[in-house]
Amino acid sequence: MTTVTAPPKLSILVENVRKTFLLRHTHSFKEAFISKIKKKQTSTSFDALKDVSFEINEGESVAILGYNGSGKSTLLKLISGVLEPDAGRIRTRGRVGALIEVGAGFHPELSGRENVYLNAAILGMSKKEIDERFDDIVAFSEIEDFIDSEVKHYSSGMFLRLAFSVAIHVRLDILLVDEILSVGDAPFREKCRKKIRELIGEGKTMVVVSHDVGTVRELCDRGIVIKKGVKIFDGPVEEAIEALKNQ
Amino acid sequence: MFRRRYLLRLLVRKGVSTRYRNSALGWGWSYVKPLTQYAIYFFIMGTILGRGRGGIENFALYLLAGIVVVNLFNEAFTNATKSIVDNKALVKKIYLPRELFPVAAVIVAFIHFLPQAAVLTIVAALMGWVPTALELAAILLGTLIVVLFATGLGMIFGAVNVSFRDAENFVEIIRMLATWFSPVLYSYVLIVDKLDQVGHWLGTLYMLNPLTSAVELFHYGFWYGTTTDSRPTPPHLLVFSLVGLAACFVLIIVGQVVFRRFERRFAQDV
Ligand SMILES: Nc1ncnc2c1ncn2[C@@H]1O[C@H](COP(=O)(O)OP(=O)(O)OP(=O)(O)O)[C@@H](O)[C@H]1O
Ligand SMILES: [Mg+2]
Numbered sequence: 001m002t003t004v005t006a007p008p009k010l011s012i013l014v015e016n017v018r019k020t021f022l023l024r025h026t027h028s029f030k031e032a033f034i035s036k037i038k039k040k041q042t043s044t045s046f047d048a049l050k051d052v053s054f055e056i057n058e059g060e061s062v063a064i065l066g067y068n069g070s071g072k073s074t075l076l077k078l079i080s081g082v083l084e085p086d087a088g089r090i091r092t093r094g095r096v097g098a099l100i101e102v103g104a105g106f107h108p109e110l111s112g113r114e115n116v117y118l119n120a121a122i123l124g125m126s127k128k129e130i131d132e133r134f135d136d137i138v139a140f141s142e143i144e145d146f147i148d149s150e151v152k153h154y155s156s157g158m159f160l161r162l163a164f165s166v167a168i169h170v171r172l173d174i175l176l177v178d179e180i181l182s183v184g185d186a187p188f189r190e191k192c193r194k195k196i197r198e199l200i201g202e203g204k205t206m207v208v209v210s211h212d213v214g215t216v217r218e219l220c221d222r223g224i225v226i227k228k229g230v231k232i233f234d235g236p237v238e239e240a241i242e243a244l245k246n247q
Numbered sequence: 248m249f250r251r252r253y254l255l256r257l258l259v260r261k262g263v264s265t266r267y268r269n270s271a272l273g274w275g276w277s278y279v280k281p282l283t284q285y286a287i288y289f290f291i292m293g294t295i296l297g298r299g300r301g302g303i304e305n306f307a308l309y310l311l312a313g314i315v316v317v318n319l320f321n322e323a324f325t326n327a328t329k330s331i332v333d334n335k336a337l338v339k340k341i342y343l344p345r346e347l348f349p350v351a352a353v354i355v356a357f358i359h360f361l362p363q364a365a366v367l368t369i370v371a372a373l374m375g376w377v378p379t380a381l382e383l384a385a386i387l388l389g390t391l392i393v394v395l396f397a398t399g400l401g402m403i404f405g406a407v408n409v410s411f412r413d414a415e416n417f418v419e420i421i422r423m424l425a426t427w428f429s430p431v432l433y434s435y436v437l438i439v440d441k442l443d444q445v446g447h448w449l450g451t452l453y454m455l456n457p458l459t460s461a462v463e464l465f466h467y468g469f470w471y472g473t474t475t476d477s478r479p480t481p482p483h484l485l486v487f488s489l490v491g492l493a494a495c496f497v498l499i500i501v502g503q504v505v506f507r508r509f510e511r512r513f514a515q516d517v
Pocket of ligand 2 (some may be wrong): 072073074223
């Protein structure tokens with residue numbers, strides 16, 4: 001740490017990770033019991049990720065690319081800790097923020113203000129931190145006039161604006177972004193990108209999942225391509241985009 | 248979990264404030280529902296079957312005290328069982344200590360219990376209830392037993408409910424039985440005598456039910472002092488209560504272990 005030419009610090013370590021989903025065919029005691037007696041299989045297993053390894057250093061901005069169902073979201077959930085790997089290990093340094101699906105904790109019956117507090121707390125902020133940032137959050141979302149009305153009366157774009165705004169203002173070291181840069185209208189999207197570039201500039205680690213090549217090119221310098229749960233490419237983002245097309 | 252106290256508080260507040268949104272009566276339902284139930288039981292047990300059979304003095308208060316505790320148990324247990332599935336959206340997408348959900352659910356049930364406890368206090372006071380320190384202690388102990396019992400069971404059933412929604416229906420049955428398997432509608436003397444005829448252990452088993460202790464503690468706390476009846480509180484109530492309390496602590500630990508065990512799979516199964 002004190003050496004002059006400090007090597008880049010490791011931020012995310014993914015080592016030989018496997019994630020197996022059991023697709024259960026039974027959903028009640030009765031079904032499970034009958035299948036047991038008949039010695040029928042109660043589940044089939046399916047590897048969503050197979051032996052995936054990579055390292056991401058602090059300050060890097062990496063895109064995860066792959067077609068639908070290739071395992072990108074699963075990978076982000078593993079990094080954020082929502083899911084646990086069935087083999088291998090995952091280490092992260094610092095506070096991980098996952099923009100996996102914004103607005104997951106929003107309750108339609110509560111006002112915008114109440115939702116901001118609730119969600120910021122869910123994402124790990126303390127009361128003091130939220131108080132400090134509340135005005136920024138609302139200003140960023142540009143829905144000041146509606147902040148005290150119930151969220152169920154919001155338009156879907158307004159809802160996403162507020163949700164995104166909360167998520168982006170959480171103080172964190174690693175930001176995981178899954179398919180959410182397409183929220184809102186064009187000006188708001190631009191604003192989000194700008195904010196994310198700002199965070200990259202501050203040296204945050206960023207992992208972005210997006211099907212939008214433009215976004216990926218703009219925000220990331222490295223790309224990891226996943227095909228059916230297997231990592232098939234890891235390198236500069238332009239080459240990764242090529243690898244995705246030619247897989 | 249203790250580090251997320253602020254979040255817990257917000258989750259409780261959400262549970263409380265969204266519970267009766269969009270209903271004209273709002274929290275009034277907290278009174279109306281138990282009162283309806285109470286009226287029916289009072290009419291059938293008290294009027295038709297004649298004062299709770301055992302000739303319980305001051306049956307109105309006796310019944311109310313029992314119903315209020317059992318309601319606390321039912322609410323807390325049901326809410327906790329459903330809590331993980333109800334918060335599906337969060338469990339799936341964001342990492343946070345999942346015990347928060349059943350715990351918040353139990354706290355919401357407790358807050359819900361307070362107005363009923365207030366009614367009970369007022370009714371008891373009207374009937375000349377002047378609590379002694381011992382009676383207050385009994386009430387607190389009874390409440391504690393119920394809350395812990397519901398939390399422990401709720402964690403286990405809540406965890407199982409993620410994979411097998413049967414748990415919810417099972418809880419419905421337990422709810423129905425809870426009122427009958429504890430001395431709410433009748434005097435414990437009636438049933439324990441009958442059970443003892445079959446086998447002494449059966450009567451003991453009945454008394455070992457933590458809910459029985461809690462109900463009897465509430466009877467002792469609110470009702471006993473207002474009667475001139477010499478009908479005693481159950482023998483060894485203190486012993487049974489403490490055993491019940493200890494059992495609840497064990498249950499909470501078992502609940503934690505089961506919960507941890509299942510928790511790894513919540514996000515993918517729910
Ligand atoms: N909880 C789960 N239970 C069972 N299977 C799952 C679960 N979650 C994901 N899967 C399976 O894992 C595979 C990868 O899913 P994932 O959501 O990671 O894909 P993705 O790469 O994010 O796709 P998309 O581009 O459509 O977002 C899919 O085949 C999916 O069916
Ligand atoms: Mg996805």
